[in-house]
Amino acid sequence: MKDSKSIISHLVQQPSMKKYEQVRCYNRLLSVLPKSFTSMIRFVYTKNETLFFVLNHPCAKMEFNYKRNLIKSLLKEINHHFPECACLHVSEIQAFVSNQKSEEESLILGSSSEIFYPEQASGTFEPHCDDPKLQALFEAIKATIQTKTSC
DSSP: OOOHHHHHHHHHTSGGGHHHHHHHHHHHHHHHSOHHHHTTEEEEEEETTEEEEEESSHHHHHHHHHHHHHHHHHHHHHHHHOGGGGGGOOOEEEEEEOOSOOHHHHHHHHSOOOOOOOOOOOOOOOOOOSOHHHHHHHHHHHHHHHHHHHO
């Protein structure tokens, strides 16, 4: 009886699942990269034997330039330990910063930032004050609160 790992590896070797195998290899590469760097990566793709890293911040591009040799060596190690990742055929590595907002960011930015709170006071206080000016101000505040709660 075959276990689930061998069934999945057999299915992934099918030509129709080539993209899935590439995604698995990308995930393996991202899993061995430092966590501080992977949090700045939006996604990874391959085009014309070039592995592109799409980053979410300009500082990530600077860090990518420092870690370029690390990424190349890790990619060679992954190809050595996982022969199925040879399908990537990567000869060059590049990165760029995307100016487009992700779906999560656009949802956050698109929502209304105005916050409305219901009035919690009922305006049933009695102002104990000797000054007539302050007495009038307290009565005005009391009237305002009572009109806001009735809405």
